[in-house]
Amino acid sequence: MAEALLYKPLKNSQDSRSATVQCGLCAHYCVIKDGTRGKCGVRENRSGVLHSLVADVIAAANLDPVEKKPLFHFMPGTRTFSIGAPGCNLCCSFCQNASLSQEPRARGAVRGQRVTPEEIVRAARESGAASISYTYSEPTIFFELMYPTAQLAVQAGLKNILVSNGFMSPECLEMLGPYIHAANIDLKAFTEEFYKERCGARLAPVLENLRHIVRLGWWLEVTTLVIPGLNDTREELVRIATFIRDELGAQVPWHVSRFHPCHELTDRGPTPTQTLETAWQVGLDVGLAYVYLGNVPGHGSESTSCPSCGEVVVERNGFSVLGTHWGERPGRCACGHDVPGVDW
Numbered sequence: 001m002a003e004a005l006l007y008k009p010l011k012n013s014q015d016s017r018s019a020t021v022q023c024g025l026c027a028h029y030c031v032i033k034d035g036t037r038g039k040c041g042v043r044e045n046r047s048g049v050l051h052s053l054v055a056d057v058i059a060a061a062n063l064d065p066v067e068k069k070p071l072f073h074f075m076p077g078t079r080t081f082s083i084g085a086p087g088c089n090l091c092c093s094f095c096q097n098a099s100l101s102q103e104p105r106a107r108g109a110v111r112g113q114r115v116t117p118e119e120i121v122r123a124a125r126e127s128g129a130a131s132i133s134y135t136y137s138e139p140t141i142f143f144e145l146m147y148p149t150a151q152l153a154v155q156a157g158l159k160n161i162l163v164s165n166g167f168m169s170p171e172c173l174e175m176l177g178p179y180i181h182a183a184n185i186d187l188k189a190f191t192e193e194f195y196k197e198r199c200g201a202r203l204a205p206v207l208e209n210l211r212h213i214v215r216l217g218w219w220l221e222v223t224t225l226v227i228p229g230l231n232d233t234r235e236e237l238v239r240i241a242t243f244i245r246d247e248l249g250a251q252v253p254w255h256v257s258r259f260h261p262c263h264e265l266t267d268r269g270p271t272p273t274q275t276l277e278t279a280w281q282v283g284l285d286v287g288l289a290y291v292y293l294g295n296v297p298g299h300g301s302e303s304t305s306c307p308s309c310g311e312v313v314v315e316r317n318g319f320s321v322l323g324t325h326w327g328e329r330p331g332r333c334a335c336g337h338d339v340p341g342v343d344w
């Protein structure tokens with residue numbers, strides 16, 4: 001446990017000794033009274049001092065292919081040391097990691113393994129990883145662990161990857177700015193209703209943070225979990241793809257992923273492959289250069305094709321890179337077209 005970063009005391013007009021604080025880590029900006037926690041369940045006000053309950057705790061650590069984040073244009077074929085802590089600032093009804101993300105909020109329990117930034121970086125180096133990923137639940141809420149770890153990782157020659165719901169505060173993004181190299185951010189839908197009713201959040205801050213990330217210069221990829229009956233209309237998919245094209249750039253890869261019933265959303269089946277193929281086609285028709293299907297192993301659209309000549313330049317199956325077919329150098333197709341990415 002450690003004192004939290006990014007919060008301020010709030011003095012109300014009736015009581016100048018008020019111990020209430022306001023957290024500034026994510027776009028909820030929770031006002032937290034003494035003895036209580038914020039929405040994420042892992043930041044607690046103790047006598048006017050906000051504490052992070054996950055500044056030294058992880059609940060998951062694995063060595064993953066970077067493609068699993070998913071990042072398809074960032075150091076492909078490398079491994080990334082991936083960590084996550086309990087808790088999340090959102091409460092998505094379809095969360096595939098609910099046992100990790102919702103336990104602090106639902107039951108107050110913060111379970112995990114004690115760890116320091118030095119130990120994480122050492123373990124990452126010893127594993128042979130090229131990067132550290134802050135992932136699984138929501139890295140924003142374990143900022144006090146992620147921030148010093150990312151700084152140490154840079155000193156150790158490792159890259160840092162953020163896999164996030166994109167609901168952090170701009171102040172949080174600014175602090176992370178110099179230390180994060182790539183991000184995969186969820187754009188879960190394109191309506192405020194969806195974010196409010198299905199996630200307990202808002203769409204507008206996510207859109208603003210996506211624009212902010214482009215300005216920071218991180219390598220960015222975007223993921224949309226396509227859920228039958230909730231965000232799978234052509235109109236909504238067109239709006240998402242158009243936002244990516246117009247505000248983030250047509251070169252930003254878009255991953256459209258298959259939903260599987262889980263957590264509170266078990267009243268419908270998995271996303272039909274045909275729906276995902278429609279989303280994929282929508283992305284290409286709108287003008288996105290790189291659209292990928294997720295959670296459909298073996299589907300041809302996991303590979304990267306040159307948008308100019310159509311030839312496959314990076315061949316994938318699931319999270320595995322099977323081979324590359326570049327021209328004169330990695331990142332340049334044989335037709336001469338440059339495919340954007342980092343360390344092809």
Ligand code: SF4
Pocket residue numbers: 023024025026027028029030037038039040041042043089140141
């Ligand atoms: S991180 Fe977000 S949800 Fe958690 S206490 Fe801070 S403002 Fe609230």
Ligand code: SF4
Pocket residue numbers: 088089090091092094095096097098101136137138165199
């Ligand atoms: S943002 Fe991600 S981890 Fe958090 S509740 Fe939603 S799906 Fe789960």
